[in-house]
Amino acid sequence: MVNYTKERERAIIVGVIFPNQTRTQVEEYLDELELLADTAGADVVCRVYQERERPDPAYFIGKGKAEQIAKIVEEEKIDIVIFDDELSGVQVRNLEGIINCKVIDRTTLILDIFASHARTAPAKIQVELAQLEYLLPRLTGRWRHLSKQYGGIGTKGPGETKLETDRRLVKRKIAVLKRKLSELDNQRKEQRKGRKDIFRIALVGYTNAGKSTLLNALSDADVYVEDKLFATLDATTRIVKLSPTRKVLLTDTVGFIRKLPHHLIASFKSTLDEIVEADILIHVVDISSPNFKEQIRVVEETLTELKTSDKPTIIAFNKIDKLENRDMIYRLSNEYKNAVFISASRGVNIQALKDKISQMIDERYVEVELKFNLSSKQTSNSNAISLIYKFGEVLDVKYEDDGHLILKVKIEKRFLPKISPLIPV
Template sequence: MLEKDTKSLEKTILVGVITQQQNEEKLTEYLDELEFLTHTAGGQVAKRFSQKMERPNPKTFVGTGKMEEIHTYIKEHKISTVIFDDELSPSQQKNISRELDCKVLDRTNLILDIFAQRAETSYARTQVELAQCQYLLPRLSGMWTHLERQKGGIGLRGPGETEIETDRRIVRDRISLLKEKLKVIDKQMAVQRGNRGALVRVALVGYTNVGKSTLMNTISKSEVFVEDKLFATLDTTVRKVVVKNLPFLLTDTVGFIRKLPTQLVESFKSTLDEVREADLLLHVVDISHPDFEEHIASVNQILSEIKSDGKPTLMVFNKIDAYKHLTIDADDLVTEKTKRHYTLNEWKSTWMHNVGEKNAIFISAATKENIEEFRERVYEAVRELHIARFPYNNFLYPDYKDAEE
């Protein structure tokens, strides 16, 4: 069964460059993530290609020799798709497609494709389609390369240009239509958010595939879709949660990722409004991932872009059950201890020092380790916000602990 599934996967290769801004180790991390994205989209990576250069080639991203090497491998192994780790310009995509004579994607295109697969609701599908159209518009000319091979043919040049202009007009009109459709839905969602009353709003944020949906299911006892793939959840889910008789709204949002396409940030701005309007953020982190600190930085950057970086935040370090640290032989004088060798206790002391003991907690949503402590921490934070919002109405909730007892 597994063999059959593997055979049905699309054979792909990955391409990246080592530059002054991106060393070999960093490129390996990005290509690991790109391979996971490819697997999520339904592809199987046959090989990775990389090249060291000052900056990507403006015409073909990589050098001539590397392009020939890639082309030879494609022909010999019947590769159907080549995926580049960075966003290609329209001219690069056109040139590379002509030289390799196969499907050429970049990271942005791949992420958009996954979003298109994962979109369940009409709203999510509209957001994804808008992002795809915005990505497609400047690249339409590359789709008419078959006309260029017939240059000189009577009557081909004019109709070719007309077809491109017609397509551009169709895509522009579609973008306008989708934007108008989103405006209507955005207004409806704004009304829905306004109708939720004065309950404290808590939003789960974090990198993709860190366990936000699993945590949502654990704390709210709901059934949100969970899968070990990137962007398993696209649609925002809001649940009313009660901890010790204190109700609040908990929102599960779309996961973030490094090099998140600008088209997606723009088209998903209403989804991100759930984060903007939240009173408390639960920043979920997969501590078992070797690059989790960079994931934190990526999420913080996006939070800053949507002006949500100053909100009260509880750092939730998830998957402590899966965390494995490197052990160092005391007699090994060659190995220098780095952060990659930290024990879980060392990470705890580090982050509790960085953000404060009240603002960091280490849990496992899957095995429910420390979940009661997590619920207590969330309760305290929500209660604090509730009292600040209703300083004169707290006779309604005199003391939740006493009420619980």
């Protein structure tokens, strides 16, 4: 095992400006990359930019720029160089040959953070699977930053072993992890079956938007909260009381981010299924972020990838206590449907959010009158009436002289197909 240093590493971050991008845009991307590096335990000493028509197949950047970085690495005693774009195994090998220090890309950095923050067995399995699937096509004899020559960022997880020297062993390990995840997925499906009768809501949003803080504010829970990217990875579910007579299940899910590795989305499928099976989504947005609109776009694209973009959604613009220009609230309320403006940490407008949830739940209900012939003694009658009391709210009961029972029921539209076939025409 590698003995990781507890000292923070000194890093250079590298951004490439392609023709369809502006320097300002790439600077914003590197702002986020610097936050990721900080979360992983590195201090960014400097940034390097290069304008290119296309990536260089051998080095991603130009060889001359790589040599320039090598000089900075030597002068500033840099431990790690982090690229904002995904690198191939060949590019990493060639860059390390010139720069003579550890080189990783954004995906490796994100996977490293996930490895550091994984607490439960399912999270650890999901992260290790994502790491192995990302590493498999990049295994080469000189994939040096996974060897014992280096520690620190980019080496956590399967890289600590010599798995990279044997593709067959890696593939075998991937198969084992997938089998374990499948077993866990089946267990979660069984657990979710017991929740079918209660309304389910999932919190989604960009990482560090304040989802866990909002879960705590709505449910009086004690979910771990830290002002870091990807502070929590596991789906956490709590009961939330919207009113004395109405309860819902609220689940906090892993945060999204620009260029979220596809291997992570695939590996975290069982966790993200909480989003797929939710009745309503609450999209939490950090309104104080200068890039919140792009963050909204990233989350919406990820939801589309999960095939959940058509779900009823509340946009909870969080951290309004950090806003200097309150006019933005008025503009956004006109621009976005079902928007609520809150401060989860201060408890501002939490009741308004609960009211909005109740309103959206009510829109999914319908009031119907159902008539049963009690004299017929059909088994379907008793089955239907049992289901009505289980899934709906009986508002009124009438017994008619001819032996008919009339129930006035408020019920979710999704449950009607279960009951209707049991009611005699």
